[in-house]
Amino acid sequence: MSENQGRRIAAQTGNEAMAYAMKQINPDVVAAYPITPATEIVQIFAQYVADGQVKTEFVAVESEHSAMSACIGSAAAGARTMTGTSSQGLALMYEMCYIAVGLRLPIVMADVNRALSSPINIHCDHSDTMGMRDAGWIHLFSENAQEAYDNMIQAVRIAEHPEVQLPTVATTDGFIISHGMENVEHLADDEVQKFIGDYKPQYSILNVKKPITVGALNLQDYYFEHRRALADAQASALEVIKNVGREFGRISGRSYGLTEAYRLDDAEYAVVALGSTCGTARVVIDTLRAKGDKVGLLKIRSFRPFPKDEVMAALFNAKFVSVLDRSDSVGGYGGPVFTEVRSALYGQTRKPPVADFIYGLGGREIDMEMIEQVFLRMKDGQVKPDSVQYLGVRE
């Protein structure tokens, strides 16, 4: 181990910040396969391993399917296990991702959100992790490199919490965060170690004194009960994510919740967004507020579990809400965030109309003017309630 590194502020990209968080976490096992734009995360981490700065067993595998398979074996042995991927790589992991959930293995993954082929594209949208939104993973979005660093550290605590015991993915927006350099404040190595604590797995396949059967067949008699237990674990995670976020705030000065409201209290027109777009929206909101427009943002940090009560409470007072979806549920009624938000509001007596703007697929630019237009169109009554439209596409 290198000597204990104290707190410092570093200029880092999102990938460097996530790799650095992994270094400070110092997991037992990392199994990964490189893919743009997430390659650097495990490449940098592999260098830490080669330089002896972590005690991690690094498993270089031949595919992402193998990466997640190795992670499952490692986590079932009771090792603190991490991986990193993106896009097609995550898609190749999907099959094993469901197994990690069913076996209740608290693997932590860094995913850099990138569009899925075809057409082939390497830039940001949220289609990759949205594609496994029903798998049972805890799913945290990051707005910037600092949040990416903070989310990785918190993800360990959330995943391993005895009432949760679910794999957790922390994401960044491809290139926008993963390759954008920002100031990132690091905790000291010992602070991170103290915060995450020792992992005490309930089971280990390597414990010969307590032999277990892992992955037994469940048919009509028991499969349903095991899947039902996942709903409880996700529900418990709502409180755990908030508690871990508060505790993280006490040591770092940066508190986290399931959502974050920005100038939303008296807002008449609100947007709901995930990831880096929230940063752009804040600037637009400040500009419009300076002109007297009552506008605000609801950022969703935890997409799974989906914090429906917080979403309801944050939005019910608005006159109109527009959801910004960076992925499309093709053939569905709007993008994934829209369907969740609208569903959360539907049962309320008092509720604003909601519309969906699907934007930014394949890294298509979302700039301040576009978000400003969404606000102004809401204000001018030009957005049809319940409508789904595409923002920034040539049509």
Place this chain on the structure above:
Amino acid sequence: MSQLKRYQELNLGGNIERGGTAAEFKTGDWRSFKPVYHPENCIQCLFCWIYCPDSAVVLRDGQVTGFDLDHCKGCGICAQECPGKKKVKAITMEEEVR
């Protein structure tokens, strides 16, 4: 079968707190061909025992005595690998008649 458990009573991840439980799940009725043992052609090389993916070759005192047909799925690997005696197989596959 004993009383089925509610979901709250299950072990984390469906783990069963003992090993060797696969033996309790009988898979032999999947078979369409069954292995037949001809001891007169057997040289006790134990290739069948090594290759069997279902641990369904039964040994007694280190000697092949036959098959566990509750678990043999009839894949035929044992018969394929069997060198036999003077090129006459000690294991042949026969169609299962039910």
